[in-house]
Amino acid sequence: MATILTSDGESFLATETLQNESKVIQNVLEECGGQGLVPLPNINSKILKNILYFSQNDELEKYDDVREVMVAADYLAYDTLVDHCARHIAQVVIKGKSAEQIREYFKNT
Secondary structure, three states: OOEEEEOOOOEEEOOHHHHHHOHHHHHHHHHOOOOOEEEEOOOOHHHHHHHHHHHHHOOOOOOOOHHHHHHHHHHHOOHHHHHHHHHHHHHHHOOOOOHHHHHHHHOOO
């Protein structure tokens, strides 16, 4: 089992699902023989906790940071989570919003 090191210095055990579905983690593990430390300098512990929760429950624990989770999932090449976040944003966050409101939502992404 791989250990993930976040940008703020916390370490977490990767779930089997995350190891199997993240192409980035798979590539790092292939390079180090299947186990080891996977540094993720672009993902902090708050976001990684939500990613790990999703990998065990097929839903996010908190949706308040769904944009940041989607960016991190894209960085990890974790397509199942990217799709989940995009669907949530489309169905809940931006549904019924004007083009200007949508631009404002994505402005800092």
